[in-house]
Amino acid sequence: MSQSLEYVPAAVLEALLDQVPETMYFIKDTRLRYVSVNEALLRRSGKRHKAEVLGHTAAELFPPPLSDNYTAQDALVISTGTGINGQLEMYLLPGGVPGWCLTYKLAVRGPDGAVTGLCGISRDLPVPDERGAVYMQLIRALEVLHEDYGQPLRISRLASLAGLSENQFARAVQRIFGLTPKQLLIKVRLSAASELLLHSALSVSQIAVQCGYIDHSAFTRQFRRVANITPVRFRALAHARRASACGVAPLLRSSG
Known part of the structure; x- marks a missing residue:
């Protein structure tokens, strides 16, 4: 791999994923604070500016019991280094209508192999082409x-x-x-x-x-x-x- 591609700054990845409205993206540190998010997560958290999200935890942004589950899920990834691969999840839209997504989370490791945080995406399910x-x-x-x-x-x-x-x-x-x-x-x-x-x-x-x-x-x-x-x-x-x-x-x- 070209040396220039061995490390892609989070800001570059964030700017790219800002263009993907159906997929939430985030990076968190070991204290489960958001250090990078895209516009999709910003909208779906009900915030207007990323500054309102960055540096905060899910417990500070989402109501219980949902935030309790986010924290437990993230803590497991941090403590074990084991990711989450395509977990089917349901969420509520305004008006109480259920929405559906697949969630992926991976532990982020430093040069020495120690876990330094986690990154993840939550992708809305595609709308099937019923005429295909x-x-x-x-x-x-x-x-x-x-x-x-x-x-x-x-x-x-x-x-x-x-x-x-x-x-x-x-x-x-x-x-x-x-x-x-x-x-x-x-x-x-x-x-x-x-x-x-x-x-x-x-x-x-x-x-x-x-x-x-x-x-x-x-x-x-x-x-x-x-x-x-x-x-x-x-x-x-x-x-x-x-x-x-x-x-x-x-x-x-x-x-x-």
Whole structure:
């Protein structure tokens, strides 16, 4: 590699990623303070200027319990040096509408190999081209997925409905949705669950069963892993967000 490319200043990377509105980018030090962010993170934190974010932690910028989860996730990366690769996460838009993203975090190491911070991105899922040939090939499998998400579903069955092998089906789903088939099933189930949490009076236990989970506990664990909050707390925050939709409230982003 050319010596000039061995080290790219964070400011250069930040300026480049300022041009990517669908992807949040950040670098944090070992005290979990932001040292570099792009415009997407700035907008989604509800701030106007980077100076309002830089030098601060997620706990100072985001409300609990979301900030608690950000801190725990980042602390794990710092303490173990182990990154996060494509974790499916859900967040709330103004009006209580769920949004979806994939989060990646890596430990940053100094010349001696010691962890000196972390960097990450959180990328919004692509909007699928429903008129494309690949999408049309999957249409029957996707119909069954959206109709029967509350039932036990095997990827082999969905692949068969599309006339594909499991590997071919996985590649097609990744190409269209940016997800693995398992992640797509989780997204469909939790999207349905979030709608029921928002628009029905069903209990969490009833929603769990209706969305394909064996019990309240299994559903809550999966929901918290993806949304970083419990279903009960999500319902409360979503209703609060809908009530204040006309105001200028910061987005509750699921990764920071």
